[in-house]
Amino acid sequence: MQNTPLAEGPSVQRCLRCARELDELDARPQCPYCSGLLELRHTLPKERGAALADRFRSSASASGVWRFGPLVLPNGADAAVSWPEGNTPLISRKAVAAWAGVSALRIKHEGMNPTGSFKDRGMTVGVTQAVRVGATAVACASTGNTSASMAAYAALAEIPALVLVPLGKVALGKLTQSLAYGARTLLVRGDFDDCLRLVRESAEELGAYLLNSINPYRIEGQKTIVFEMLEQLGWEAPDWIALPAGNLGNTAAFGKALREAMELGLITKVPRLLAVQSDGAAPFAMSFRESFRVRHTVRANTIATAINIGAPASYQRAVQSIRETNGVVTSVSDGNIMEAKAIIDAAGVGCEPASAASVAGVKQMVLAGTISPDESVVCVLTGHVLKDPEALDRYHRGTEPPPAHANRPIEIDASLSAVADVMRTLRPT
Numbered sequence: 064m065q066n067t068p069l070a071e072g073p074s075v076q077r078c079l080r081c082a083r084e085l086d087e088l089d090a091r092p093q094c095p096y097c098s099g100l101l102e103l104r105h106t107l108p109k110e111r112g113a114a115l116a117d118r119f120r121s122s123a124s125a126s127g128v129w130r131f132g133p134l135v136l137p138n139g140a141d142a143a144v145s146w147p148e149g150n151t152p153l154i155s156r157k158a159v160a161a162w163a164g165v166s167a168l169r170i171k172h173e174g175m176n177p178t179g180s181f182k183d184r185g186m187t188v189g190v191t192q193a194v195r196v197g198a199t200a201v202a203c204a205s206t207g208n209t210s211a212s213m214a215a216y217a218a219l220a221e222i223p224a225l226v227l228v229p230l231g232k233v234a235l236g237k238l239t240q241s242l243a244y245g246a247r248t249l250l251v252r253g254d255f256d257d258c259l260r261l262v263r264e265s266a267e268e269l270g271a272y273l274l275n276s277i278n279p280y281r282i283e284g285q286k287t288i289v290f291e292m293l294e295q296l297g298w299e300a301p302d303w304i305a306l307p308a309g310n311l312g313n314t315a316a317f318g319k320a321l322r323e324a325m326e327l328g329l330i331t332k333v334p335r336l337l338a339v340q341s342d343g344a345a346p347f348a349m350s351f352r353e354s355f356r357v358r359h360t361v362r363a364n365t366i367a368t369a370i371n372i373g374a375p376a377s378y379q380r381a382v383q384s385i386r387e388t389n390g391v392v393t394s395v396s397d398g399n400i401m402e403a404k405a406i407i408d409a410a411g412v413g414c415e416p417a418s419a420a421s422v423a424g425v426k427q428m429v430l431a432g433t434i435s436p437d438e439s440v441v442c443v444l445t446g447h448v449l450k451d452p453e454a455l456d457r458y459h460r461g462t463e464p465p466p467a468h469a470n471r472p473i474e475i476d477a478s479l480s481a482v483a484d485v486m487r488t489l490r491p492t
């Protein structure tokens with residue numbers, strides 16, 4: 064772990080490339096001098112270790128983000144735009160652990176957030192900050208979850224929202240959320256990477272506050288996935304934390320959270336991060352294999368639409384996260400993602416396709432001998448099962464021959480004997 068002390072004094076935004084500092088109320092999305100990504104540095108609480116953990120436990124906040132306010136946005140917590148969010152379950156399911164090949168596997172289900180994904184943790188902070196800087200509109204590019212979350216939180220704050228999503232590449236649950244929550248939604252003829260380029264240009268040109276995860280305030284909120292998980296584990300760090308990786312905001316946030324948790328004496332061991340991409344959208348895994356000598360970009364194509372990203376924006380921050388945690392980046396096939404998802408779904412847990420990459424990645428790493436079956440692992444499930452009903456329908460009803468875990472519905476006549484015929488075939492699971 065890098066051991067630079069965090070800043071003393073009020074919160075500042077610091078450029079990761081040229082180290083220049085901006086005021087915490089500066090609304091520019093990246094370093095105005097060198098275009099580097101910004102990172103927040105707070106005045107941290109005086110308490111350390113158990114005393115700090117006690118303070119979090121006894122917080123009056125109903126939010127799993129704002130409970131950790133002193134590490135997230137110390138000067139903005141009082142006026143938080145909050146649903147509230149977070150406080151998601153950490154669970155164990157034997158069938159999932161057995162499939163992945165690790166006995167001590169736990170699942171942190173971020174799909175249990177108010178809009179059904181982990182994005183709510185970053186968005187409560189991002190929209191709170193939008194209010195603090197007096198934004199008249201907020202904007203984002205998205206594969207669907209960021210936009211669903213931003214639309215909801217912008218509605219809470221009564222700020223107009225502009226969403227740019229790739230036409231035909233966003234799961235139905237997510238696109239319809241954006242419409243329902245009232246965001247002005249643009250279907251861009253292009254991919255996510257085109258949307259991000261366009262929103263970065265237009266936010267600057269049109270004066271909207273940018274809420275993609277290049278926004279450092281989003282990262283602060285997403286750190287709380289790790290804080291909360293560690294708290295649920297009694298501040299005993301697991302050996303590994305596995306997560307799906309797309310635009311790399313979450314990989315960046317997890318690394319920053321672990322750095323701070325170590326520095327504050329909340330944990331004594333750093334878990335290794337396992338960032339998992341899909342084979343069809345794996346630029347970060349390609350760079351990892353070359354020890355990050357080359358920053359790759361690809362034309363992305365995966366069934367896991369949430370992580371269908373070819374030019375991840377938080378690359379620079381995520382490299383730091385992987386290096387500091389002795390982490391690993393890998394990619395798995397769409398087939399393995401859908402198989403992992405079927406196992407997670409059938410265990411009564413459920414998640415969207417991209418989320419299942421974390422579990423598929425763990426299985427692959429166990430088979431490769433990188434993760435030992437007796438190590439402890441937390442897999443983060445990033446989105447809810449209902450986000451992508453089309454993927455479910457295709458898997459269970461629309462694929463010939465049926466995939467291994469397809470659960471075909473059976474059409475019957477309206478008669479007792481027809482029901483009885485089916486009952487006779489039921490087996491205990």
Ligand code: F0G
Nearest residue numbers: 205206208209309310311312313445446
């Ligand atoms: N899982 C889900 C369900 C996601 O929606 C995303 C990203 C990721 C994983 C990857 O996280 O980008 O921080 O590496 N979704 C973004 C969006 C890109 O627009 O909703 P990341």
